Amino acid sequence: MRAFRVVVPASTANLGSGFDALGMALGLYDEVEVHTAPSGLAVEVSGEGAGQVPCDEQHLLVRALRAALRALDHTVPGLLLRCTNAIPHSRGLGSSAAAVVAGVAAGYALAGRELDEQALQLAAEFEGHADNAAASLLGGLVLAWSEGEQADRYRALRLDPHAGLHATVFVPSQESSTKTTRGLLPAQVPHADAAFAAGRTALAVQALTTRPDLLLAATEDRLHQDYREPAWPCTIRVVRQLRSAGVAAVVSGAGPTVLALTRDDQPLPTGLDAEGFLVKSLKIDLDGVRVAPIG
Structure with a gap:
C-alpha cells in the first residue's frame, strides 16, 4: 500500500492488582495517514500533543516505524505522516504505546506484511512491558507476560471482555x-x-x-x-x-x-x-x- 490510514485505540493497564500484566483497549483513537514520498520525512500532528511532540525522526511513531522496517528488511524512499491524536498524553491511557503500535503497524503495511507475534515484540521493547502495547495491538482484554533469561521476550493472550462491561x-x-x-x-x-x-x-x-x-x-x-x-x-x-x-x-x-x-x-x-x-x-x-x- 502506498497510502493508508492507521487507527489505534487507547488502553488502560493494571486494572487493579494486575501490575504490568493486565491491559484493555478503550474506544478512544489516534489516527495516522501514511503516504510514501520520493524522499525525506514530513510529520504533521494535530490534536493531543500538537506543538509538543517532535516532528522529525525522534517522534515515537517514526522510531517504531523505522524499527519495524529494519526488522522486516524493507525500505521506503520517503514518508509523509499526518497524525490526528485524540488520546491524552501522559495521563495513563497508553498514548505512547498507541504511537508505537501505530508505527509498527505502519511499518508492516509498508512492507506488505500481516501483523504477527514479532509485531508485539517490537512494540513492547519500547516500554519494557507489553500490557498497553498488546491491548492497542490486539484489542479486548489482554494478559501480558515476558519470558527468557533476560525476561525480554514478550507475549500476550487476548480475551473477550464481558459484553455488559x-x-x-x-x-x-x-x-x-x-x-x-x-x-x-x-x-x-x-x-x-x-x-x-x-x-x-x-x-x-x-x-x-x-x-x-x-x-x-x-x-x-x-x-x-x-x-x-x-x-x-x-x-x-x-x-x-x-x-x-x-x-x-x-x-x-x-x-x-x-x-x-x-x-x-x-x-x-x-x-x-x-x-x-x-x-x-x-x-x-x-x-x-x-x-x-x-x-
Whole structure:
C-alpha cells in the first residue's frame, strides 16, 4: 500500500492488582495517514500533543516505524505522516504505546506484511512491558507476560471482555510521567501483599470476562495505587469515592486518570466530587489497531 490510514485505540493497564500484566483497549483513537514520498520525512500532528511532540525522526511513531522496517528488511524512499491524536498524553491511557503500535503497524503495511507475534515484540521493547502495547495491538482484554533469561521476550493472550462491561474514565488536566510514578513504588513488597495481588489478578480475569458482579473485589490493589497517592492525591480520592459507592474504580496505568468499570445495571453514583476531571464514557475496543488503504 502506498497510502493508508492507521487507527489505534487507547488502553488502560493494571486494572487493579494486575501490575504490568493486565491491559484493555478503550474506544478512544489516534489516527495516522501514511503516504510514501520520493524522499525525506514530513510529520504533521494535530490534536493531543500538537506543538509538543517532535516532528522529525525522534517522534515515537517514526522510531517504531523505522524499527519495524529494519526488522522486516524493507525500505521506503520517503514518508509523509499526518497524525490526528485524540488520546491524552501522559495521563495513563497508553498514548505512547498507541504511537508505537501505530508505527509498527505502519511499518508492516509498508512492507506488505500481516501483523504477527514479532509485531508485539517490537512494540513492547519500547516500554519494557507489553500490557498497553498488546491491548492497542490486539484489542479486548489482554494478559501480558515476558519470558527468557533476560525476561525480554514478550507475549500476550487476548480475551473477550464481558459484553455488559462499561468503562468510564476521569481524566485530569495535569500530565504524569510513568518513570516518575514508578519511582514511588517500593523495590520490595510484603509477601502478604504479593499473595493478595496474585489472588485478585486471577479473580480479575474471571470478573472481566464472565463474572462482572465480582469486579469490586477483583480490582482491589495493594501493589501500587496507594504508593502513588503523594503524586496524585485527587486521583486516589476519586478512586476511593467510587469504590465506597460500590463501583470498581482503579488508577489507569500509572495515572493520573481514573478508570471506573460498571455493569449494564449499575449507573455511576450521583454527587461525586470530580472537580478538575473530564469524565468520558468509552466503549471497550475489541478490534485493536486497524489499517486501511486511502483511496
